[in-house]
Amino acid sequence: MRTVMISSRDKKIRTFQNGHQGALVLFILALAVAPPGLFAQASSAAPIVQQSGPDTAPAVDGTPLTITLQDALERARANDPQYHSALTDLGVARQERVQARAGLLPNITYNNSFIYTQGTGQPPACAVTATCPASRYIANNGVHEYISQANAHQAVSLTNFADYGRSSAALAQARAKAEIATRGLVVTVTQSYYGLVVAQRKYATAQRAATEAQRFLKISQDLQNGGEVARADVVKASIQAQQRQRDLQEAQLDMQHSRLDLAVLIFSDWNQNFSVVDDLQTPEPLPVFTEVEVAARKNNPELRAALAALAVANHQVTAAWGGLLPSLTADYFYGIDSNQFALRTDGVRNVGYSAVASLQIPIFSWGADRSKLKSAELRRDQAKLELSHEQRLLLAHLRQFYEEASTARSEMESLASSAEMAAESLRLTNLRYQAGESTVLEIVDAQNTVTQARNGYDDGQVRYRVAVANLQTLTGSF
Numbered sequence: 001m002r003t004v005m006i007s008s009r010d011k012k013i014r015t016f017q018n019g020h021q022g023a024l025v026l027f028i029l030a031l032a033v034a035p036p037g038l039f040a041q042a043s044s045a046a047p048i049v050q051q052s053g054p055d056t057a058p059a060v061d062g063t064p065l066t067i068t069l070q071d072a073l074e075r076a077r078a079n080d081p082q083y084h085s086a087l088t089d090l091g092v093a094r095q096e097r098v099q100a101r102a103g104l105l106p107n108i109t110y111n112n113s114f115i116y117t118q119g120t121g122q123p124p125a126c127a128v129t130a131t132c133p134a135s136r137y138i139a140n141n142g143v144h145e146y147i148s149q150a151n152a153h154q155a156v157s158l159t160n161f162a163d164y165g166r167s168s169a170a171l172a173q174a175r176a177k178a179e180i181a182t183r184g185l186v187v188t189v190t191q192s193y194y195g196l197v198v199a200q201r202k203y204a205t206a207q208r209a210a211t212e213a214q215r216f217l218k219i220s221q222d223l224q225n226g227g228e229v230a231r232a233d234v235v236k237a238s239i240q241a242q243q244r245q246r247d248l249q250e251a252q253l254d255m256q257h258s259r260l261d262l263a264v265l266i267f268s269d270w271n272q273n274f275s276v277v278d279d280l281q282t283p284e285p286l287p288v289f290t291e292v293e294v295a296a297r298k299n300n301p302e303l304r305a306a307l308a309a310l311a312v313a314n315h316q317v318t319a320a321w322g323g324l325l326p327s328l329t330a331d332y333f334y335g336i337d338s339n340q341f342a343l344r345t346d347g348v349r350n351v352g353y354s355a356v357a358s359l360q361i362p363i364f365s366w367g368a369d370r371s372k373l374k375s376a377e378l379r380r381d382q383a384k385l386e387l388s389h390e391q392r393l394l395l396a397h398l399r400q401f402y403e404e405a406s407t408a409r410s411e412m413e414s415l416a417s418s419a420e421m422a423a424e425s426l427r428l429t430n431l432r433y434q435a436g437e438s439t440v441l442e443i444v445d446a447q448n449t450v451t452q453a454r455n456g457y458d459d460g461q462v463r464y465r466v467a468v469a470n471l472q473t474l475t476g477s478f
Contacts, residue, residue, distance in 0.1 A: 065274040067266070069193050072276075075266035076189045077182075086174075086181035093167070093174035100167035106154040110335075115145040142339035149335030156329070159322030166315035173308030179301035183473040190469040192262045194462045197278050199255040205454045206244070206251035209447060212426070213237070213244040216443055219434065233440040240444050247451075280461040284468065286409055287478055289402055295475035296398050302474070306383075306390040313380035320373035324362060331356045398474055405467035408460060415457040422446070422453035 067075075077083060117140045217237040223229040263272055336343075338350040362369060426446040432438040472478065 065271075066277065067193075067274050068277045069190070069279070072189050072193050072262070072266045073186060076185055079266065079268045080185055080188075083181050083185045086178045090171075090174040090178045093171040097164070097167040097171050100160075100164040103155070103160045104164055106152050108150060108152050110150045111147060113147045115140060115147070117143055117145070119143040144339050145337070146339070146341040147335070147337050148341070149333045149337065152332040154330045155327065157322050157327030158325050159319045159327070162315045162319035162322055166312050166319065169308050169311035169315055173305050173312060176301040176305035176308055180305065180473070183301065183476075187466065187469040187473060189265060191466055192258070192265050193276060194280065194465050196255070196258040196262050196276050197280060198458045198462050199251070199258040200276075201278075201458045202455055203248075203251040203255045205451055205458075206248040209451045210241070210244040210248045212447055212450075213241040216430070216447070217241045219430075220440065223434070228436060229440070236440045236444060240447065244447075280458075280465070283409065283412070283461065283464055286405055286468070292402055292471065292475055292478070293398060295478060296394065299476040300394055300474050303390055303394055306387040310380070310383040310387050313376070313383040316376040317373070317380050320369070320376040323365075323369040323372055326359055326361045329358045329360070394474065398471075401467060401471040401474065405464060405471050408464035408467050412457070412460050412464060415453070415460045419450075419453040419457045422450040426450050 217234070217240075220229060220233045220237040224231060224234050259272060262276075263270070263274070332353065332355050334351075334353040336350050337352075338345060340350070343350055426443075426449070429438050429442050429446040433440070433443050
């Protein structure tokens, strides 16, 4: 198509050559360096392929991008907003711990200021006596005051230490929640990925069923023309063929919806030109329950999050107690605080130091401090209750998810056998019908059984994969 479009422009170039050779050369050079697809709009019949970034665009020749389950997981981790929200919370928790740790250490600042005060109008010689101040405000020692000092500040209180402990526990909680989000994303991607795989399988099954219904309709019509079956068989076969066509349309719609759901999940830009790898034929093994139980006790992020939440609540109680106890602050100043901005004035060295220590003792706050303590204790009690509930929920979900995976795996062999026997039953029933030994109802029932058996086998394989993904949210990979 590109060659045809360029050749069509060559005709225009040849009509433009007389007296315009320089423009012709420039135009040819522009065509040579033009990016692919620049003139694609010249053909209205050409299909429009929406392309995205370099990581999501299909091949240049239009070949669909092949996506495996691991590829889908990596792309979803890069694009899923809920997963990145958990990572953002983890990053914020790290920074909050840095801030809380800084509150335990001395802070150093350097202050520079100039204070001007309205003078009294007295001569300068009178400024050194107490009865003749140089400025109107007694807090200032002159009309001009220059301050250039370094300040080392340290605050010591139970609240500061409790805040650091709370930030450390909050960081552990954020890590656990990030792990929960990671494992939950695996379940979501697994459902969407294998949902598309099964939707494609069901579409292929619906195609085979529609073809089989049309073939049987042709057989019944031929037998009716030969006087071997009644008109009722042809009517029933026609109804079955129409139903299979409707099922085919519904299967195609479900396949398109599944593709859209997965595309939104794994691509940062809009892209539907991809294919998925069907690896449901090789299910991963399932370990014994004792191994799964040990892994769940050691590597369960939801339990770690509940434990961290209780630690956060305990530190909040400690911080609330800090509001009822004395706190100490200390400041050390070194620099200049003088009427002149100089190291020496009249032979006197202006640079010096001073220190201030303050002990704050809370006396009365209208019950606000004790109210904060009571609120922190209530949250701590709630955290204890949630931890106990989470422990029981872990045991229940562990047993539930394992039994789900174990049952789904044990049923796959039976489902595969049922699908094979249903196909063989349909073949034999067709032969018996052509021999006049079966009825049209038996044919229709055999066709429906084949479709249900094949779909049931596909659903059973996805059920096992999703059950394993759910189980791994509690145990991690195994």
